[in-house]
Amino acid sequence: MKYLDIYHLLKEQILKGEYPAGTPVEGEHALAERYGVSRPTIQKAVARLKRESFVHTRQGSGIFVNPPEFYQDNNVITLSERIHRDQTLDSVVLSYDIQPADDALASLFAQDAGALLIHYRRMRIINQQPAIIEETWMPQSLFPDFCQDTCRQSVLQYIEQTCGFAISHDVKTWSGTMLNADEAWLLRLSEGEVRLRISHKVYLQSGQLAQYTLETLATNSVTTVSMR
Numbered sequence: 001m002k003y004l005d006i007y008h009l010l011k012e013q014i015l016k017g018e019y020p021a022g023t024p025v026e027g028e029h030a031l032a033e034r035y036g037v038s039r040p041t042i043q044k045a046v047a048r049l050k051r052e053s054f055v056h057t058r059q060g061s062g063i064f065v066n067p068p069e070f071y072q073d074n075n076v077i078t079l080s081e082r083i084h085r086d087q088t089l090d091s092v093v094l095s096y097d098i099q100p101a102d103d104a105l106a107s108l109f110a111q112d113a114g115a116l117l118i119h120y121r122r123m124r125i126i127n128q129q130p131a132i133i134e135e136t137w138m139p140q141s142l143f144p145d146f147c148q149d150t151c152r153q154s155v156l157q158y159i160e161q162t163c164g165f166a167i168s169h170d171v172k173t174w175s176g177t178m179l180n181a182d183e184a185w186l187l188r189l190s191e192g193e194v195r196l197r198i199s200h201k202v203y204l205q206s207g208q209l210a211q212y213t214l215e216t217l218a219t220n221s222v223t224t225v226s227m228r
Contacts, residue, residue, distance in 0.1 A: 003044035006035055010045060014054050014065055025055060025063040087127050094121040094133075094186075096148040098140060108201075109139055109209050116140040120151050123186055129218075130187050136213040156202070159210060167210070171201040177216060187218045196220045 013019050026034070031042045046063060049055045053071040055063050099119045106113040117137045124132040136155070138146065143163060150158055159165050177197040184191040195217055202211040 003037075003041045003048075006031070006037065006042065006045040007048050009035075010049060011052075011054060014049075019065045021065050021067040023065055024061075025065065027062055090125040090128075091152050092123040092125065093148055093151045094123060096120040096151060101137075105137060105212070108212060109137075111139060111141075118143060118146050120148070122151050131218050133183060133186055133216040134213055136211060138211050139209075142208070142210060155211070159202075159204075165210065166205040168203045168205040168207070171203070173199045175199075179216070183216055187216070189218065194220075 010019075010025065019025055025031070025046075028039050028042045028046070032039050035042070046055065046057070050057065053066055055065055057063050097119050098116050100114040101109065101111060101117050103113050105117060106115060109115070109117070116139075118140050119135075119137050121133065121135045123130055124134060138155075140146070142165075143159075146158075156167065160167055175197050176194045179187065179189060179191055179193050179195055181191045183189075183195075184193065187195070189195070196219070198215045198217070200211070200213040200215065201209055202213070204210050
């Protein structure tokens, strides 16, 4: 088992709450014995978890899990991974089509004007309440098997697990937007209200832009974390 396998296993356990915030993770010796690997392999996995703010270490005390606020906005984590165990997440596909890229999108994806892009809008519903409207574009040349049914699952997991691409990073831009009539109706708000909009540019390790998404949120709350 490689260190990346162990990293993904521990990360998944942290995201699922199997290691609650503030609790210790087993020591390096115990983890090495559990997974049948050497201590240096465990150390590499823990080092990556530390870099991504999932855990911290205390000298002489061990490895401890950080609160979600430490890592959620600094890593490419799917919405389904953010959802607590006592919450439900549903996706409703509002529209789906294949469209030629205009000059702006062609420039963004470094493709020729007219190159075909997957384009879809979907509503993300948390605990039966509308939470996010997503509008997304993806190069069809990268994802020829993508279809409308794919929109109902985690698209980032589709990119990594089904297509086998490695995601590098997500560049986020935060801004405000005034809701139009359609957005207001979907989010059960009033037309003209100002809500938070986040643009996401998700890049592969190759450096290629794989996904451009505009998220319009039902809430304007923002959480920041300061460390000393």
